Amino acid sequence: MANLTNCPDTMCIYVGTYKKYNEGSLFGKWLNLADYSSYDELIKVMKKLHNDEDDPEFMLQDYENCSFFEKLGLIGESYISDETFEIVHQINDSGHDLEVFEAYVDCVGKMDFQSIYEGVVDYYMGEYSDNEAFAQYLLEMDIPESLPNYIYIDWETTARNLMFDYFESNGHYFKS
Template sequence: MEATKLSAASVYVGTYAKYNNGSLFGAWLDLSDYSDKEEFYEACRELHKDEEDAEYMFQDWENVPEGLIGESWISENFFTLRDAVEDLSDTEQEAFFVWCNYKSHDLSEEDADDLVRDFRDEYQGEYDDEEDFAYEIIEECYDLPEFAKTYFDYEKFARDLFMCDYWFDDGFVFRAA
């Protein structure tokens, strides 16, 4: 999944009337400049004030997850979700969208704060691979003498951990819920 940073989301806004008349006139609007959907649409109205009752056409967008925007609409939940994930680091935001995709969450319908809370409960961190995570578990949870660590089979331990308790995707580890 492509990394998404909601605070960097932008949309190119034109209108159907202009498009149908051969014009691509519009502008890129940074969604971080607007607190909610209504404020965003007010900027669209101002941009296309030369048209009465303009039908907006979102001709391109960046950093907006699938299901939160279409050619003629933007979800109210985009702004709620953007605000809910703003305290997550860039890496955590990337992991959040991997988690949402893996769990098939509907970002346009589900409560953003609940999603972030559940993500925080399950997110374990970023690791090179499953064995790297298993090594950290051994270091943190078990007081093995140094000589025993050289005989420990981290690969098999990782296999057992990821059979039921954890899952790994795109460099991130999550607790299975």
């Protein structure tokens, strides 16, 4: 079984075949990627499911919780990349949720997974409710405790200025 601790354990694909579809049948089955430890194991199950065809041309008629892999071009109507399981394992080993990787791609755009992985590992700053909370967290450790109480910090303006050096998506913050 794939270890999906940091990825949704409901990453599913509905696998039919083009032949059946062209013959008017939507026969297939939902397969949860968490139930398979490798691409080869998944393909074996897909072939067994459609063993009434000599060389089935698989059609992924639907998929759920796979948008990150779709954005990277690793899953589509007629294929699932053999890199998918390797990437799932790398995400799990990173200690970050898939959501963090998705946020990074939202901020910097589509690129190869290795660059995304390195960007998350090197630049992820954490999850915060808004820019002001992020700025306050980041800067409060540098504010002396003996700061007089008549000094007021405008966190909104501070955050706006600070965000020139950071970017954010869905509450996840990264150094730019």
